[in-house]
Amino acid sequence: MxxxxxxxxxxxxxxxxxxxxxxxxxxxxxxxxxxxxxxxxxxxxxxxxxxxxxxxxxxxxxxxxxxxxxxxxxxxxxxxxxxxxxxxxxxxxxxxxxxxxxxxxxxxxxxxxxxxxxxxxxxxxxxxxxxxxxxxxxxxxxxxxxxxxxxxxxxxxxxxxxxxxxxxxxxxxxxxxxxxxxxxxxxxxxxxxxxxRDRLVALVRTPTDLSEDQRTRLVAALSAAYGHDVYLNIEVDPGVLGGISVQIGDELIDGTVARRLDDVRRRITSG
Incomplete structure (x- = not known):
């Protein structure tokens, strides 16, 4: 081109x-x-x-x-x-x-x-x-x-x-x-x-769609971290409750409120 x-x-x-x-x-x-x-x-x-x-x-x-x-x-x-x-x-x-x-x-x-x-x-x-x-x-x-x-x-x-x-x-x-x-x-x-073949696909779950600027920054951060071009598949899920989760292959990077609430519940029930 x-x-x-x-x-x-x-x-x-x-x-x-x-x-x-x-x-x-x-x-x-x-x-x-x-x-x-x-x-x-x-x-x-x-x-x-x-x-x-x-x-x-x-x-x-x-x-x-x-x-x-x-x-x-x-x-x-x-x-x-x-x-x-x-x-x-x-x-x-x-x-x-x-x-x-x-x-x-x-x-x-x-x-x-x-x-x-x-x-x-x-x-x-x-x-x-x-x-x-x-x-x-x-x-x-x-x-x-x-x-x-x-x-x-x-x-x-x-x-x-x-x-x-x-x-x-x-x-x-x-x-x-x-x-x-x-x-x-x-x-x-x-x-x-x-x-x-060499690219990575990241499944991103978020409660609201990401802006173009947010997508660009996320792609840049993930590409730098993994040393490969990364493509985002965005899944909008209101149940996430805030934050985002990113899955690349078998690796899950979870920063959602729902995950933190689940962690708190597990601590309470296990105590």
């Missing part, structure tokens, strides 16, 4: 995606987002209309809804509407954002299946195979075979040998590298998967 507006919008889009992951069908979300990427690549006038900074965000959201309603799932449609509401420095960067969201969605799918390490390793190993097999590389990068034929070739090569997410990501870069070399596209996808 070259423009400051696009970088900020991409960060917002990724955050919106994270909120969608808990309700979306992860077996289809990546493909739906890749489909939007292909649509925007294929239709430059649409790409310009949806990234035009002079147009109202709600107008752009309504346009994408009209185009895609009934064709993709509701979570994917709402995410797409949120993304086009943002400001993008260049029309191309809107399509780039959808591609990145698609890769992250596939990484999240592999993560949910406990196979994100496999996904990262399989993308890397496929890149090495391409390096060693020039005939295979030529078959996959030649402009002559149609995309469907290339997709069938990838399916024949990988079926039963890799995760479904690996197969989908490799099929995408083989059928539409979006102007990059096959090697570079695989490296970019591998990097995004690695970022997903």
């Amino acid at each position: 070259s423009g400051a507006a696009s970088r900020a919008s991409l960060a917002e889009a990724v955050e919106r995606l994270e909120a969608v992951l808990s309700t979306a069908d992860l077996t289809t979300l990546g493909e739906e987002l890749f489909g939007i990427t292909r649509l925007l690549d294929r239709e430059p006038s649409l790409r310009r209309a949806l990234s035009d900074p002079s147009r109202d965000g709600e107008e752009k959201a309504q346009l994408i809804r009209i185009l895609l309603e009934g064709k993709i799932s509701e979570p994917a449609l709402e995410l797409a509407a949120d993304v086009v509401r943002q400001r993008w420095s260049r029309p191309r960067e809107l399509a780039d954002a959808f591609e990145r969201l698609a890769v992250i969605a596939e990484a999240a799918r592999a993560e949910s299946e406990g196979r994100i390490d496999d996904l990262e390793d399989e993308i890397f190993r496929f890149g090495r195979v391409i390096d060693r097999e020039p005939q295979l590389r030529n078959a996959l990068t030649s402009p002559r075979p149609p995309a469907e034929q290339k997709r069938e070739l990838v399916g024949a090569l990988l079926e039963g040998k890799v995760t479904p997410s690996t197969s989908r990501l490799i099929s995408e870069v083989v059928t539409d590298s979006r102007g990059r070399s096959l090697e570079r596209a695989l490296e970019e996808y591998g990097r995004l998967v690695a970022q997903r």
Whole structure:
């Protein structure tokens, strides 16, 4: 992302995606987002209309809804509407954002299946195979075979040998590298998967929603403490009664009033 507006919008889009992951069908979300990427690549006038900074965000959201309603799932449609509401420095960067969201969605799918390490390793190993097999590389990068034929070739090569997410990501870069070399596209996808694998997710329970400033400070504190990027999943729970609790993996950092009251009750009953 070259423009400051696009970088900020991409960060917002990724955050919106994270909120969608808990309700979306992860077996289809990546493909739906890749489909939007292909649509925007294929239709430059649409790409310009949806990234035009002079147009109202709600107008752009309504346009994408009209185009895609009934064709993709509701979570994917709402995410797409949120993304086009943002400001993008260049029309191309809107399509780039959808591609990145698609890769992250596939990484999240592999993560949910406990196979994100496999996904990262399989993308890397496929890149090495391409390096060693020039005939295979030529078959996959030649402009002559149609995309469907290339997709069938990838399916024949990988079926039963890799995760479904690996197969989908490799099929995408083989059928539409979006102007990059096959090697570079695989490296970019591998990097995004690695970022997903290395991050930490913090479940935060709080009686009221946190402000943007509070979220920023909490992320900074947790990232510094754990030495990793931390993503917040916020759960608003009035029963917390004040303070917050933060759970990262098996570790619970509990500073809530409810926890302190429970501690007092235990002391009283045990006495």
